[in-house]
Amino acid sequence: MEMKKSGDKKQHKSVPILIWLLPLSAIAMSLFGYLEADGVYHRSEVDLLKTPGFTVVLEGVRDGIYPFTLLPAKEQEADKAGAEALSAKESVKQQEADGSGDKALPAEEPKKEQKADEAGEEAHKARTEITVKTEGVETKAEEKSESISESGPDSVSESIDVDMTVYEVPEESGCPVFGAYDYGNASAQYRGPADWSPEKNTEGMFAATGPFYELGEVDESYFADALYIGDSRVDGLCDYGDLEDYATFACRDSLTIYKLFDESLRFSGPGGIRGYASLSEILSFRSYGKIYLQIGINEVGTGNTKQFYEEYQKVLMKLRAAQPLADLYIDGIMHVTASRSSSDPVLNNVNIVERNRAISTLANGRDIFYIDMNPVVCDEKGNLLSELSMDNAHLKASAHSHWREFLLTHAALKQTAFLPAEGRERF
Amino acid sequence: MTESSLLFSGIVFLFRLLPAFIIIYLLTPQRYRSISMFFGSLIYYAAIEPHFVWILLLLVMLNALLAAPRSRWRMLLLVSLDVALLAAAKIRCVTAQGAALPVGISFYVFKMISFQADLYTGRLEQKPSFFQAAEYFVMFPQLLQGPIAGYGELYSGNTHKAGIREAEEGVSLLMTGVCMKVLLADQLGLMWEQIRRIGYESISTPLAWLGAYGYSFRLYYDFWGYSLMAAGMLMIFGFPYVENFRHPYAARGVADFYRRWHITLGRFFRDYVYIPLGGSRNGVARAVRNLFVVWLLTGLWHGQSINFLIWAAVLLALILWEKFIAYTLLQKFPILGRLHVWILIPVTWVIFAIHDPVLLKCYMTRLFPFFGNGINVNPQDWRKPLEGCGVELAVSVALLVPAVSGFACRHKDNVILKLVLFALFWFAIYRVVISSSNPFMYLNF
Numbered sequence: 001m002e003m004k005k006s007g008d009k010k011q012h013k014s015v016p017i018l019i020w021l022l023p024l025s026a027i028a029m030s031l032f033g034y035l036e037a038d039g040v041y042h043r044s045e046v047d048l049l050k051t052p053g054f055t056v057v058l059e060g061v062r063d064g065i066y067p068f069t070l071l072p073a074k075e076q077e078a079d080k081a082g083a084e085a086l087s088a089k090e091s092v093k094q095q096e097a098d099g100s101g102d103k104a105l106p107a108e109e110p111k112k113e114q115k116a117d118e119a120g121e122e123a124h125k126a127r128t129e130i131t132v133k134t135e136g137v138e139t140k141a142e143e144k145s146e147s148i149s150e151s152g153p154d155s156v157s158e159s160i161d162v163d164m165t166v167y168e169v170p171e172e173s174g175c176p177v178f179g180a181y182d183y184g185n186a187s188a189q190y191r192g193p194a195d196w197s198p199e200k201n202t203e204g205m206f207a208a209t210g211p212f213y214e215l216g217e218v219d220e221s222y223f224a225d226a227l228y229i230g231d232s233r234v235d236g237l238c239d240y241g242d243l244e245d246y247a248t249f250a251c252r253d254s255l256t257i258y259k260l261f262d263e264s265l266r267f268s269g270p271g272g273i274r275g276y277a278s279l280s281e282i283l284s285f286r287s288y289g290k291i292y293l294q295i296g297i298n299e300v301g302t303g304n305t306k307q308f309y310e311e312y313q314k315v316l317m318k319l320r321a322a323q324p325l326a327d328l329y330i331d332g333i334m335h336v337t338a339s340r341s342s343s344d345p346v347l348n349n350v351n352i353v354e355r356n357r358a359i360s361t362l363a364n365g366r367d368i369f370y371i372d373m374n375p376v377v378c379d380e381k382g383n384l385l386s387e388l389s390m391d392n393a394h395l396k397a398s399a400h401s402h403w404r405e406f407l408l409t410h411a412a413l414k415q416t417a418f419l420p421a422e423g424r425e426r427f
Numbered sequence: 428m429t430e431s432s433l434l435f436s437g438i439v440f441l442f443r444l445l446p447a448f449i450i451i452y453l454l455t456p457q458r459y460r461s462i463s464m465f466f467g468s469l470i471y472y473a474a475i476e477p478h479f480v481w482i483l484l485l486l487v488m489l490n491a492l493l494a495a496p497r498s499r500w501r502m503l504l505l506v507s508l509d510v511a512l513l514a515a516a517k518i519r520c521v522t523a524q525g526a527a528l529p530v531g532i533s534f535y536v537f538k539m540i541s542f543q544a545d546l547y548t549g550r551l552e553q554k555p556s557f558f559q560a561a562e563y564f565v566m567f568p569q570l571l572q573g574p575i576a577g578y579g580e581l582y583s584g585n586t587h588k589a590g591i592r593e594a595e596e597g598v599s600l601l602m603t604g605v606c607m608k609v610l611l612a613d614q615l616g617l618m619w620e621q622i623r624r625i626g627y628e629s630i631s632t633p634l635a636w637l638g639a640y641g642y643s644f645r646l647y648y649d650f651w652g653y654s655l656m657a658a659g660m661l662m663i664f665g666f667p668y669v670e671n672f673r674h675p676y677a678a679r680g681v682a683d684f685y686r687r688w689h690i691t692l693g694r695f696f697r698d699y700v701y702i703p704l705g706g707s708r709n710g711v712a713r714a715v716r717n718l719f720v721v722w723l724l725t726g727l728w729h730g731q732s733i734n735f736l737i738w739a740a741v742l743l744a745l746i747l748w749e750k751f752i753a754y755t756l757l758q759k760f761p762i763l764g765r766l767h768v769w770i771l772i773p774v775t776w777v778i779f780a781i782h783d784p785v786l787l788k789c790y791m792t793r794l795f796p797f798f799g800n801g802i803n804v805n806p807q808d809w810r811k812p813l814e815g816c817g818v819e820l821a822v823s824v825a826l827l828v829p830a831v832s833g834f835a836c837r838h839k840d841n842v843i844l845k846l847v848l849f850a851l852f853w854f855a856i857y858r859v860v861i862s863s864s865n866p867f868m869y870l871n872f
Contacts, residue, residue, distance in 0.1 A: 016591050017595075017842065017846075018599050018602065018845055018849065019591065019595045019598050022602070022852075023446065025849075050432075050439060050443070052438065052442045052443070054856075055860045058856070058860040059860060061857065062857075239805045240625075240629070240803055240805060242803075390623050390625075391620070396625065396628075397626050397630075397802075397803050397804070398626055398628055398629050398803045399626075400803070401803070
């Protein structure tokens with residue numbers, strides 16, 4: 001084989017390297033991936049027929065595991081790093097009911113939690129102080145709250161039962177979940193285990209006593225101390241919801257509840273403040289009066305409802321710890337259009353409603369509220385109106401006014417003395 | 428629906444099907460290789476379009492068996508049959524809700540028509556053997572998206588055997604095509620999806636123009652990349668190189684553009700429609716009529732919705748303008764012709780891209796905002812897409828310049844360039860693996 005001298009102007013001889021280099025590199029990487037699949041890459045199966053072994057190596061590169069770092073001396077370290085990086089991914093995909101999304105979240109220092117606890121107690125005190133003024137209502141409210149907490153929430157119909165009626169959430173949770181029809185496409189693997197239903201578990205971390213709120217109308221100034229967290233749908237709200245002069249947004253495309261504190265989020269604040277920061281940083285910038293969270297569409301296909309619910313609960317605890325005085329709004333996951341829902345075994349409104357039902361039970365009507373904007377953008381069957389979306393899953397820019405209107409008319413207002421007497425009986 | 432990993436830039440095709448077939452092909456004795464190619468291609472088509480493989484088989488049988496050289500009635504019969512089947516498939520698309528055209532039919536039917544016409548005119552002197560004709564019709568590198576090569580173009584000389592040099596060039600063309608498609612076209616496609624998601628009534632004018640150019644480049648590198656992959660594969664199998672794109676954006680005008688864009692299609696219409704109708708030999712009026720026929724057929728060939736006819740009509744108008752009305756003006760000021768290509772062609776691609784006439788009109792009002800402002804427009808909306816695709820856009824523009832790709836061509840034997848290509852190729856494969864490892868990646872919200 002003639003060797004070509006570099007700089008040689010005569011192009012007659014060429015060294016055919018690609019024809020050997022390409023297959024050899026593919027085979028070498030594949031062998032490595034196949035042999036190490038069990039080892040460093042923690043993959044139980046590599047289907048050789050469809051998946052060349054090198055896909056494992058390339059996915060490892062994405063997760064930060066490089067083949068050339070895996071020399072024997074460093075193997076143990078890399079092993080550990082690989083395990084951690086991958087178990088985060090793996091645990092999300094697992095169908096077992098262990099719901100360990102923990103790895104995806106940074107371990108919070110115990111000191112912070114203690115501080116947060118103290119702050120939380122003070123917050124509780126502050127609330128009870130306020131309620132003392134409306135004594136008559138207060139006692140009734142306490143009575144009612146006791147009876148409700150004892151009986152527990154209305155049970156979520158079993159995960160396997162697909163024919164859903166409108167779920168009755170406890171009154172203080174606010175807007176009811178919109179019932180969805182069975183499209184016949186729900187994939188059973190994404191539901192929670194058959195014997196599981198979400199239980200209201202807010203003891204010790206959320207305000208157990210205090211006045212109840214009802215949802216009412218406000219103007220934009222309400223959002224001056226609001227933080228809105230979420231995925232690309234919130235991104236759309238940030239750009240087109242006409243609230244950027246008031247609210248702070250922290251969002252990112254393809255964000256999931258499992259990676260909420262890990263990713264760098266697009267940060268947009270009033271007065272033209274823009275940037276990128278992690279959620280922990282954003283939570284430390286200032287004190288927020290209310291925090292909205294709409295997230296869940298990206299993880300409909302991974303994990304089951306139980307895992308999602310538990311992770312959501314953990315996130316709420318973290319938010320509460322970071323911002324003890326803020327009201328937390330669980331914004332129900334927006335549905336998709338009929339054409340998407342009826343043709344997709346994963347991303348359909350049956351599964352979305354399932355998730356929404358579960359997270360709605362996390363509301364307590366005191367400082368955690370569940371609101372669901374779907375009725376203002378969906379038809380009577382719970383499908384996102386096709387004229388409001390171009391890609392069947394996001395609102396068009398011009399349609400965000402519906403969402404904006406909804407937020408302005410569904411703000412949690414503390415029940416005050418000037419409400420008509422009849423209204424007070426609810427509490 | 429085609430599973431994307433079976434298409435040319437997919438993992439299963441590149442690392443399982445293609446290598447397996449190459450081995451089978453090399454093990455087959457040279458004179459039987461057309462049989463291997465025929466059956467291999469049929470199986471590939473059956474994997475992608477199981478419901479319509481019978482149409483392909485039927486057409487192959489009819490065209491290969493019934494053809495006879497220099498026979499007028501055979502040619503007319505077979506061409507009519509071919510056209511009728513293609514037309515029927517297209518009509519079915521329009522009338523039946525949700526029906527799609529059988530993959531590749533527009534391409535292989537045109538190959539069959541060219542085959543019959545060449546036999547009739549004597550361009551093809553002898554009728555080839557059954558398997559060679561059949562192979563010509565279904566060869567998988569050209570089966571799904573062309574190029575629409577002529578029989579004589581492929582089968583002159585010693586076929587089915589590639590030297591090391593040709594094989595190496597074929598491999599590098601294949602790798603180049605993959606890089607273009609995955610690293611440039613697919614990324615630019617994401618930008619177009621972002622724009623679509625906003626809703627055309629709400630995009631700012633800068634974003635509308637950014638989208639027009641983004642789509643134009645996306646289309647170019649997707650198609651050019653694909654054509655290079657096809658050409659590269661055929662070189663590996665011992666066929667000559669088929670050119671389908673020749674620096675279209677360096678053209679001097681719209682007419683010149685379409686002599687450089689999708690060359691094999693333009694050549695088909697020129698050789699089998701324009702020239703038989705008389706071309707430009709019988710006066711201006713006839714020439715105009717012949718151009719009209721060609722562009723009408725071009726519009727119909729590209730799709731089943733009305734925007735394709737609008738697209739063809741606009742291009743016809745531009746070409747008539749260039750050829751007959753503004754001819755002297757363009758001779759004096761060649762820059763005008765260039766501006767036609769740089770500014771007007773991207774606008775025509777928007778017409779090509781948006782099927783719904785209402786949505787199309789909406790986009791036009793955003794490109795040319797003389798009729799009012801959009802609804803709920805965010806004036807800064809072009810920043811995010813530009814940031815997301817900045818590198819790809821820059822590279823796209825750079826590669827438009829003939830000198831840049833010319834440089835790469837002249838130095839294609841340079842080892843360093845080959846290693847760069849090698850690295851880029853694996854980066855492209857990395858991208859493909861990452862986006863397909865998460866089956867819900869396409870649900871990226």
